[in-house]
Amino acid sequence: MYSSYSLIKLLVCFYILCIQVLIRSVSSLNLTNAxxxxxxxxxxxxxxxxxxxxxxxxxxxxxxxxxxxxxxxxxxxxxxxxxxxxxxxxxxxxxxxxxxxxxxxxxxxxxxxxxxxxxxxxxxxxxxxxxxxTINTPPTKMDYENTFPMHNPNNVNGDTQLFDQNMKDFLYELALKADKPKADGSGLLYYATGEKVLGKNKVYAMVQCTLDIFHCKVCLKWCIKELSKCCEGKQGARVLGTSCNVRYELYPFTRT
Missing domain, CATH: 3.30.430.20 (Gnk2 domain, C-X8-C-X2-C motif)
Incomplete structure (x- = not known):
């Protein structure tokens, strides 16, 4: 039977353990602003x-x-x-x-x-x-010039061609989701995240457009094609621009 002191000590240890688990879980999301x-x-x-x-x-x-x-x-x-x-x-x-x-x-x-x-x-x-x-770009014009890719140096295990195709299909799904109206009818979502098991890998992905462009889906499809040019078989990759961007990783990196 626990004494009151032992019980308090046990509760304190449990609280510290919970805090450590929370910190680890937040860190695992890679919520940085590098x-x-x-x-x-x-x-x-x-x-x-x-x-x-x-x-x-x-x-x-x-x-x-x-x-x-x-x-x-x-x-x-x-x-x-x-x-x-x-x-x-x-x-x-x-x-x-x-x-x-x-x-x-x-x-x-x-x-x-x-x-x-x-x-x-x-x-x-x-x-x-x-x-x-100095230039105010109209919303009908996509900025495909000011873009760049980044990728993880490591390759996925297994069939990389199949992974790339499945990853591309998954990103297209998210692009369609991002191009749908908001629930309150105030505009289009222009942002979507998701996770999916592709073979032996669980992947996390995100797509986003700037809120003032007219053709979000078109921009995202362009980024997805650029991703396949630079980052075949990589464990994580992204294409960033000023009109839209796409990203996937083998770990969660967003809060939602």
């Missing part, structure tokens, strides 16, 4: 300190920082040509709200550091991307 890549848009030139462009840039950046990021997306412009500033910012579909605001601050700091005085640039992190430009 820097992934950046591209300074050199063709758009540089601005001078104290210029009208810098004033407009600071205005837009400060304006967006007051946004609550409930839907994880912001596309806004300020100023007149040739000093107009256009910003597109989007968080991953499971990183809205305060997490999105934190990623915005990180992205702004990263852009200022890596593309000093450039009028335009793009920076990607694990949970968001930021694009600054």
């Amino acid at each position: 820097y992934l890549h950046h591209k300074c848009l050199a063709s758009q030139g540089k601005y001078k300190q104290g210029s009208a462009y810098e004033e407009n840039l600071n205005h837009v950046i400060d304006h967006i920082s007051t946004y609550h990021f409930r839907d994880g997306f912001k596309h806004t412009s300020h100023g007149d040509a040739p000093n107009s500033v256009n910003i597109v910012f989007q968080c991953r579909g499971d990183s809205y709200g305060s997490k999105c605001g934190s990623c915005y601050a990180t992205a702004v700091a990263g852009f200022r550091k890596r593309c000093q005085r450039y009028k335009g640039g793009i920076i990607w992190y694990d949970q968001c991307f930021l694009k600054v430009s």
